[in-house]
Amino acid sequence: MNITALLADLGVDYSTLAGQDIPARSPRDGSTIAVLRSHTASEVQQAIDNASQASLQWRNEPAPLRGELVRLLGQVLREKRDALGQLVTLESGKILSEGIGEVQEMIDICDFAVGLSRQLHGLTITSERPGHRMMETWHPLGVCGVITAFNFPVAVWAWNAALALVCGNAVIWKPSEKTPLTALAVHALLQQAIARHARQAAVPAALCQVLIGGAEVGVALSRSPAVALVSATGSVAMGRKVAVEVAQRLGRSLLELGGNNGMIVAPSADLDLALRAIVFSAVGTAGQRCTSLRRLFVERSKFDTLTAHIERVYATLNIGDPLAAGTLVGPLIDAHAYANMQAALSQARSEGGMVSGGERIAGLGGEHAFYVRPALVRMPQQSAVMHHETFAPILYALPYDDFSQAIALNNAVPQGLSSAIFTNDIREAELFMSANGSDCGLANVNIGTSGAEIGGAFGGEKETGGGRESGSDAWKTYMRRATNTINYSGALPLAQGVSFDIG
Ligand code: NAD
Secondary structure, eight states: OOHHHHHHHTTOOOGGGEEEEEEEEETTTTEEEEEEOOOOHHHHHHHHHHHHHHHHHHTTSOHHHHHHHHHHHHHHHHHTHHHHHHHHHHHHOOOHHHHHHHHHHHHHHHHHHHHHTTOOOOOEEEOSSTTEEEEEEEEEOSEEEEEOOSSSTTHHHHHHHHHHHHTTOEEEEEOOTTOHHHHHHHHHHHHHHHHTOTTGGGSOTTSEEEOOOSHHHHHHHHHOTTOOEEEEESOHHHHHHHHHHHHHTTOEEEEEOOOOEEEEEOTTSOHHHHHHHHHHHHHGGGGOSTTOEEEEEEEHHHHHHHHHHHHHHHHHOOBSOTTSTTOOBOOOSOHHHHHHHHHHHHHHHHTTOEEEOOOBOTTTTOTTOOOBOOEEEEOSSOOGGGGSOOSSSEEEEEEESSHHHHHHHHHOSSEESEEEEEOSOHHHHHHHHSTTSOOSSEEEESSOSSOOOTTSEEOOEETTOSOOEESTTGGGGGEEEEEEEEEOSSSOOOGGGOOOOOO
C-alpha cells in the first residue's frame, strides 16, 4: 500500500500541517504514516471567528441549495469510496469492507440530508384566540463543533455535518488525534464538492474547517459561547468534561458516549441466526464499536450449546491484516487498548470468570501492532468488570433462568446505548421493546447490537449521554425553534382571558 499515492489520490496535502505533535499511526503495523502539528489556541479562536462569519452568510442560502452542496459531497464520496475506505482501514485498523462500509454510511447520510433539505418543516397550531394562528419555524443555530472518536473516523463527522449543513450551520471538526489523516482527506474531498458547486460564491471558505489537535482543541470548542452546539462522540469520561464545559455557558451539547451493550438469547431463539449476530457484533471492528456486543445473557438450557459454538467460531476466525481479503478481525488501535483488554481479563478472572482466548497473536504485524484473539468469558454473575466498557473484543456470557431477570441484567449497567434480543416469542420481543423492557436507545429484535442504519435516530441513554444523531428527526438538534403567533383579527385578545384595559 503506497500511502503517499493514496493521499495524493484523495487530494490531501498536509505539508502546511507537517510538524511534531500528532503522529498518524497505522495500527496495521504500528508504523508512523505522518507527523502533524496541532492547531494553536489562536488558530482555534480564529477558526471559530471565521465560522461565525461563514454561518451568517450560509444561513441565507435557501435550504435546498444548501442541500446541493451535500449532494455534491455524496457524489465525490461515491467516486472516492474505495480510496477513502482504504485510508480508514490504514488509520483505524478496521477491515477493508468495514472501512468502505463507513464511507458508504457517509454517502447514505448525504442522500438523507439532501431530501431533508426540502423538509425542514414546522407545525401550525390552533390558537385559543379568535383570528390568530400559531406556527413553528426552524432556524440555523450558527456554528456546530463536532468532536469525533477514532473508531468511526469519518462517518460520525458526516452524520453531524450533512445535517448541520442543510440546516444552515457552519461546522468545525475536531477529529480524534489518532485519526487525523482521514479527517484531512474528507476535508479535501469536501473542497472538490465545493469546487463543483454552481454557486461557489455562496459557499463561504470557512463553512467547514478541520482543527487538528488533542483534548485542548475540544475544550476550546466546548468553552466558546460562539459554538452553539457541541456534538461530541467518545468515551464517557470525555463526555462528562464536555457536558460540564458546555453547560457552564448554557450551550447545547449532543453527547454520543460509550456503550456496554447486551443481548438476550431466549429459549425459542434461532441459535444459528443468533450465533452469526453475536460473532459479528462482538468481534467486528475488533470489538471497538460503541455498539459492540459485550454482555450475553443466554437462557440456561441453551447456554452450554451456544457458548461452545461461539468458542468454536472464535477459534477459526481469520485474524490479521485488515487490508487483506478474507480477514474478519484486524488489530486493536494501540498498545493502550491492548493493556486495557488484558487488565479487564485479569479482573474478570479474579471475579470468577473463565476466560477463553484474549491473547496477543505473536508476531502478527510486528512489535508495534496489537492483534488479539477475541475473548469469551463465562461469568458466574454480572460483576464489577461487566459494568465498564472495555474497548476490545471481550464477550462476557452468563446464563439466566427467567425472562424478567434477563431484562434486569440488560439494564443493570450505567450505559444505555444498544441492546438486542433473539426470540421467536412475540410476547418476549414486545416486552423487550416496551417501557418495561430494554432501557437503551437501540433495542433490536433478531439482529445484533451493532450495524445501525442511518435512517433511524442513533444514540443512547444514561451514561451514553442521551444524544441522538443521524436519521429520524435528529436534525432538530441542529436548529433553533421559534414559536410564532400571528394576529389577523383587528382586536387584541390576551391569552388565558387576561384583561388589561388601558382605556
Ligand atoms: P476519547 O473519549 O478518548 O476521544 C474522543 C474525542 O474526544 C477525541 O477527539 C479526543 O481528542 C476528544 N477529547 C478528549 N478529551 C476531551 C475533552 N476534555 N474535551 C473535549 N474533547 C476531548 O474516545 P476514543 O477512544 O477516541 O473512542 C472510543 C470511545 O468512543 C468509546 O467509549 C466508544 O464507545 C465511544 N464512541 C461512542 C459512539 C456513539 O455514537 N455513542 C460512537 C463511537 C465511539
